[in-house]
Amino acid sequence: MSLLSEQGSASENQPGAPSILESLELSEAALEGLRLLVVKLEPLLAGDRLSRLVDLMSVATDIVDMSDSYMVEKLANVFEEGTSAAWLAGNAARVASAQVSKLSEPPSLIRLLRMTSDSDVRRGLAFALEFSGALGKQLNHGVTNHLED
Known part of the structure; x- marks a missing residue:
């Protein structure tokens, strides 16, 4: 038995009281749509x-409420820097791969x-050595925040 029919039958115990479905004043197609929705919501x-x-929706709305223009700008900058780094690494890998594939044997x-x-x-x-040094320092001393203002 669905939720709508249970609530509708509860009001039938009171004489003269309209059921929830009758009080909505919706078309028959709309009521059928509501019945189908309730059937899907029951599980x-x-x-x-x-x-x-x-x-989950509450968390999403909290995030939207917290996101002011400064936060959005900072996130956009982080995204832009990340995309730029990925693009740079991808291009370097393609060039290096093309040059290495030309070699008949390893150098x-x-x-x-x-x-x-x-x-x-x-x-x-x-760059590779500096990167390795910075990575080693973070692994040894903990990660620091490099995105500070």
């Missing part, structure tokens, strides 16, 4: 899952040392 109500959905140690005469290679190695 959510029985398993207390509907309250979880309501809690020798002497060839690798000769590659360091290129300033771009040295710049990339310096």
Whole structure:
């Protein structure tokens, strides 16, 4: 038995009182739609899952309420920086992959040392070493917030 029919029958015990369905003054198609909606909601109500959905919507509205223009701007900057870093890494990986695929065999140690005469290679190695140092420092001393104002 559905929720609407239970509530409707409860008011039938009181003589002269209209049922909930009758008091809504909806068309028959609208009432049928409500009945179908209640049938779909009954498992959510029985398993207390509907309250979880309501809690989730409450959290979403709290986030919207908390998001002022400063927070939105800061999040946009973080997104832009992250996208830029991903784009840069993707482009570098494509270029390096294309150059390595041209090699018929892996470079020798002497060839690798000769590659360091290129300033771009040295710049990339310096970045990799600095990145490794910063990562090691954070792993050793805990993560610090680099996104502060």
